[in-house]
Amino acid sequence: MTTSTFGRMFSVVNFGESHGPAIGCVIDGCPPGMELSVGDIQPDLDRRKPGTSRHVTQRREPDVVQILSGVYEGRTTGTPIALLIRNEDQRSRDYEDLIDTFRPGHADYTYWRKYGLRDARGGGRSSARLTAPMVAAGAVARKWLRLHFGTTIRGHLQQLGEIEIPFEDWEEVGRNPFFAPNRSVIARLEQYMDELRKAGDSCGARVRVCAQSVPAGLGAPLAAKLDAEIAGAMMGINAVKGVEIGSGFGVVTQRGSQHSDEMTPQGFLSNHAGGTLGGISSGQDIEVSIALKPTSSIRLPRRSVNRNLQAVTVVTQGRHDPCVGIRATPIAEAMLALVLMDHALLHRGQNADVHLDVPAIPARAP
Amino acid sequence: MTTSTFGRMFSVVNFGESHGPAIGCVIDGCPPGMELSVGDIQPDLDRRKPGTSRHVTQRREPDVVQILSGVYEGRTTGTPIALLIRNEDQRSRDYEDLIDTFRPGHADYTYWRKYGLRDARGGGRSSARLTAPMVAAGAVARKWLRLHFGTTIRGHLQQLGEIEIPFEDWEEVGRNPFFAPNRSVIARLEQYMDELRKAGDSCGARVRVCAQSVPAGLGAPLAAKLDAEIAGAMMGINAVKGVEIGSGFGVVTQRGSQHSDEMTPQGFLSNHAGGTLGGISSGQDIEVSIALKPTSSIRLPRRSVNRNLQAVTVVTQGRHDPCVGIRATPIAEAMLALVLMDHALLHRGQNADVHLDVPAIPARAP
């Protein structure tokens, strides 16, 4: 069961706490023979890491990954790949005041009720820092998917607080600190964030992630539907409160004649489904959108209680992301990669003998 | 891995197809000694079953459940509980025309790509009929949760197409065929559905489901977060395209000072989180909202392809729900019950020794 393990066949067990000696993960089930080095993983970690602009937390973590096992002479061996990231910047004194206090909107209170104790340093196990090993594991999955199917998995910020960000082009995403796909909004985003920081407050965000060139047939009825597993993976990302596949909540006001994507020999005519039908990939783009709540760590005073259930006021100091959604893009990409990878292996385990003599319907009609 | 099994400790494996001889499930891990009879399960199945009003499919299925194992002298024994529901109304001739055609918006095409074949009768395994065993299993979970924690799990229709349904009271939900919590909108809903049926089209819906009296401490970091598992379970329900916990997509435009729920010794002051913090239940109400797409089986002509990838036009006859969202309420309740039950057992397996001498914060301040 292993409540820290993602995936069935390409499985990732995650360990560590925000301010412990190290965080990391063990990937089990990776196919053998794939070239793999730190160079395949570090770039994704660098995209996620803190301290890269004034709009994210100023904690300094180089997030340098080490491969401890599962790679021999530059290739995966098929045995567990252990990835280790040492924690460097452990200013835990920031948290000393909080040791007996539950911060509103944080997991402090629930961890305490569950485990009878908590690691108060930076959220301990509940810190978003623990997404780093998932990003590292996701990089391995992503490489395999790219090599096998030509799959590309990309994400971008879709909305920051009230500011919607119209999609312009993928190239721009890597050029600004917001993962925004539209150059013209960057200045507005910067100003918005600067004001927010000054106000000591935080804001929510919306992130879209999309996988292209995913083969039809991934996913399985009923407890392992591809969209269900994607939804679970996304909702498991820190701060996520909503997940949509394809048209998402837009379907409520759609008609059947409008929603269901027509097929022609030349391709699908639309993609309201977001790439899955009956929980199985259709070959269309997997389209996912997630909502991330505003950071709960803010400088404004909040009412709360302490361990003795006495009323207290909490003001969070320390170095926090005023919008956790900004750094969520590489995380969401990684989680999507992990789900797809797992299902690629599951699928061929069961269905490797299925051979159809008719080609798949193209993802979209020209 | 078992891609048809939900849950780790209270696990449910589901089997059957829409038009095969029977559907059912096996529940493994149910605690022993609980009184259980068909009378505990059948009422929930009856709420879900087809043919109860003119607004849902006219297929006639009594959905009578039999308990084949795991109950002895009226009590659960702790061993697997097999539940069987015979299929009675198997008018598969309705589907003869479709045997070589992929219906847009259905799983026909994806099943074929995955398995190399498909059961064309009523969607086979992909039919929403397969939610019946989950409802049956959910009834068992729900009873245990009620007996142990006093948990109540209830749902209602929140929106039908364009019509929003303001919450009025829970009592009304059981009195109308829409699971609508507001008597004043029933006439409008009926008229809306009648027009839709006449038009041969279908519409989407939004359903809310809520669990009260859930103890704090259920769920686990990182791969078994309670909200993540709820999201996965909900997205796995047929036709669901979006899931929200608490404020859901509303968080995008919230501020941290607004979103994070303040705590006082008298209780939480709000519930934007929807009952989970860091993936662990807080003792507040679990609040979930889901979006269901319009039925893809409509009488309006749609472009599609057949098994030889030739262009065809599809017009779906047969007896279909013009809004699958209507019957989704008991299904969503059941899925929520299953997730909570599983985590209740997981939690005490690991943490039965945790004893805090301070009471939990009340779900909401008076």
Add this chain to the structure above:
Amino acid sequence: MTTSTFGRMFSVVNFGESHGPAIGCVIDGCPPGMELSVGDIQPDLDRRKPGTSRHVTQRREPDVVQILSGVYEGRTTGTPIALLIRNEDQRSRDYEDLIDTFRPGHADYTYWRKYGLRDARGGGRSSARLTAPMVAAGAVARKWLRLHFGTTIRGHLQQLGEIEIPFEDWEEVGRNPFFAPNRSVIARLEQYMDELRKAGDSCGARVRVCAQSVPAGLGAPLAAKLDAEIAGAMMGINAVKGVEIGSGFGVVTQRGSQHSDEMTPQGFLSNHAGGTLGGISSGQDIEVSIALKPTSSIRLPRRSVNRNLQAVTVVTQGRHDPCVGIRATPIAEAMLALVLMDHALLHRGQNADVHLDVPAIPARAP
């Protein structure tokens, strides 16, 4: 986790009790497209079923299997295959006297301690009758293995009480009620059993099971070693107390120079390993031997206790196998088939891309 589910990818969840309405199983993960009918399964069930000779229990159970799902137009669909066997001969009055008494050597006491209650009718869930669904599932696995790899899985009685049964030929196994591979010992076995029955006592047995034409590469380090999973599956069969792979306990007095099987281009020169090296199949025959304890249900008086922990004397009436080992052969074959099948799918899920341009070493040198 599902403590009633065998297997990861080809998984079988088993349900039912000896004297409940039905027993059965759900197979999840079977590859699609394989021809399958009751005719593939019933023969194995018939080999296991009671009442076929005077040397086994006289309970009359036809053990007729029904396929409830997962097969469409004579082929597996890739979705769960539910198999149902109705219990017919439920003379539970035989057990009325025992309802408050724990029979020595039986699971009565342990079930009661675990669950707080027990189904006293024929051992309930702990009955060897529950091996029938495993035999049924094993027949499905066996067929797939035969079609894909030409694998044959066969077993026979190796020892009955003190009587060792030298292996003569496989053909004889199906011709006598003992699964004995040697015609010349049958008369002795019959006399032995008749005397035992007269004495009201029971005896142990040893069964060998062997799989040929198993491809190299099945199994995985470290928690899914093929031999470890075989050992687990075998020890899980009712009454089994010992398991050997290859030379088994004989290795204790072997030298390394004697045990390790030499390899030549023409084939392995011996098979002390029993077909696995490092937990992975080598292409040699999988050789397994198991020890089965004497039936605990005997007519001789035994000291025991009742539910109030008072001393009682137990004399078991009813219809019992005087040697459970006799009917164990098809069960052990089925369990071996299930483990191999599961690993065949797991292996190709992870390693489908591995292609060696050198042929495998033949199982044995000519």
Add this chain to the structure above:
Amino acid sequence: MTTSTFGRMFSVVNFGESHGPAIGCVIDGCPPGMELSVGDIQPDLDRRKPGTSRHVTQRREPDVVQILSGVYEGRTTGTPIALLIRNEDQRSRDYEDLIDTFRPGHADYTYWRKYGLRDARGGGRSSARLTAPMVAAGAVARKWLRLHFGTTIRGHLQQLGEIEIPFEDWEEVGRNPFFAPNRSVIARLEQYMDELRKAGDSCGARVRVCAQSVPAGLGAPLAAKLDAEIAGAMMGINAVKGVEIGSGFGVVTQRGSQHSDEMTPQGFLSNHAGGTLGGISSGQDIEVSIALKPTSSIRLPRRSVNRNLQAVTVVTQGRHDPCVGIRATPIAEAMLALVLMDHALLHRGQNADVHLDVPAIPARAP
């Protein structure tokens, strides 16, 4: 599925290779609040580590364990405990000659067939060195079991080659390099090993492991029987070829009137069952015996093949255990601890509400 993960609720994922940078494991599911430090783990590792006498491999590995996560202020937090052991003595040049050769009796050939490549250094992943993380994890389980139930888990060498070692007392086990429970045989064992080493050969062994004060009720029908899981765990230890519970293969020639353990209010009168009935612990001692094959790495020449399937002769140099069974005792203890721990948590997860007002039968009558 995670083929490198042992256990369902107290789960251990193992990583690393013999000559990679590090080996280790991640324990998920450990109950929170238990005091834990390196001092609880290192002693067991020291008992297993190489180089402690002339009768075992001379490789020098300090096997120093580090706790990377899951422990805060000296107590377990309930979140994953990552344990790391750096490899220090990596004389991989010993293996250069072997890079293209398959050593008989080793996993070289099977890993190559499975993965298409192999890590030739010291057996890579198939090395017995990978039992070290299991010993470390077992130490954590053992501590919890001791604190909760007073469980003690102890093992000893029962036979070395032809020399049977009559059990004398547990105290002696820790005083000699053989884990032998009998002082009078030590001189003979030393002489035997010296001769074997001179001859360049190796020998098998038999190890017994025993758990006392195990509560009744652990284990579950049918796929998670306690004895089945113990058998799987034991057969998964490197070099194990046979497993017995209780009377083991002795049951073949027993009568029912002899085997089934009588019960009295004062206690069980014998323990042929070895502590489990129907796959569930009875409260009696868990008695396990395992057979370990002679080391395949010997200095005597052996016929084999290389990667091109050409005939070669192999003579293994390097530093090897002439009897791997000697160091197996702490490993077998650890594996038994892991299985019991897992089932202790599983059991209370499902059955925490079971309360019997009658005490358990004592393990043995006075």
